[in-house]
Amino acid sequence: MVAISADLRQRLRQPLHIGAVTVQSRVLQSPLSGVTDRAFRQLVRRYAPASMLYTEMVQATGLCHAQQLAKLMDIGAAEQPISIQLFDCRPDFMAAAARKAVTEGAKTIDINMGCPVNKITKKGGGSSLLRQPEVAEAIVRTVASAVPVPVTVKTRIGWDDDHINAVEFARRMEAAGAQMLTLHGRTRSQGYHGPADWHWIARVKAALAIPVIANGDIVSVESAVRCLEITGADGVMCSRGTLGYPFLVGEIDAFLKTGVVLPPPTLLDRLRCAREHLGLLWQYKGQKGIYQARKHMAWYVKGFAGAAPLRQQLCQIDTLVAGYRLLDDAIAALETDPALGRPGSVPTGVAPG
Known part of the structure; x- marks a missing residue:
């Protein structure tokens, strides 16, 4: 049986406010490269009609290849609210891509500062920005001034165990204009191995005024509730737990709103x-x-x-x-x-x- 404190349930029943955007769910579907395309999102949306969805990660320089970019930004009318996630290390390219994303229907622009994959970090994107906070700050400030929608950041707790800078980095992103931060509770060097450290998410939540979303090891209703109790976060983002299981976001959302655990799919x-x-x-x-x-x-x-x-x-x-x-x-x-x-x-x- 899944238990949740009355105070937490009351708080999480309220809408999530991301700047001027209101989302009627505290459970988000993570952007996943090669996964969260329009087909996958259509299934997630069926079971989680109020959740914020995210496109696959789009490289800002892909703006030069309009056909490829259009496919990644292919959004259906029934998918709203949806965010388009971008990555790059050059503020001007990011701003240009963000403007394009808004014309495609993005309700928020999410900036990836957490991807651990070598081909991304070698280009200065993803989690490599954890080691370049000045660049990360410039990206957020430039993009936030370029678009009329909220800018959010998804990142990790640090580069490795010896360089965990989650609190300082998150404060800089907030100061630069980020209106929500999603924190994956692993370092870049961990990749997707070992347990996520939710206590670092709690520290970041305590340090920021903007919403903080917990990410990492959210694989069930029970794990989501446990994470929210530990972190005090404003919501959770589901990632690998949805692979082959597009029901998860809706299951967690339903429990947070009703206290009822839905029967699992047969x-x-x-x-x-x-x-x-x-x-x-x-x-x-x-x-x-x-x-x-x-x-x-x-x-x-x-x-x-x-x-x-x-x-x-x-x-x-x-x-x-x-x-x-x-x-x-x-x-x-x-x-x-x-x-x-x-x-x-x-x-x-x-x-x-």
């Missing part, structure tokens, strides 16, 4: 969702979407007997028809005999691997 629900996701990727991206679907299918198809061989086959699909055939066979077997979804069963008609 295996049949998950497979039907995987099938719809596959179709949406084909609809929006064609053949490229089929190749991208392979990793998504691997995330959906796990945790039950017979998952391994089905997953292996789905990770090799080359056509929409092939993917539909595999999923339809598994779905049909479960619809015929729901007991097949129980532990020890094989819902796909193939031998478990």
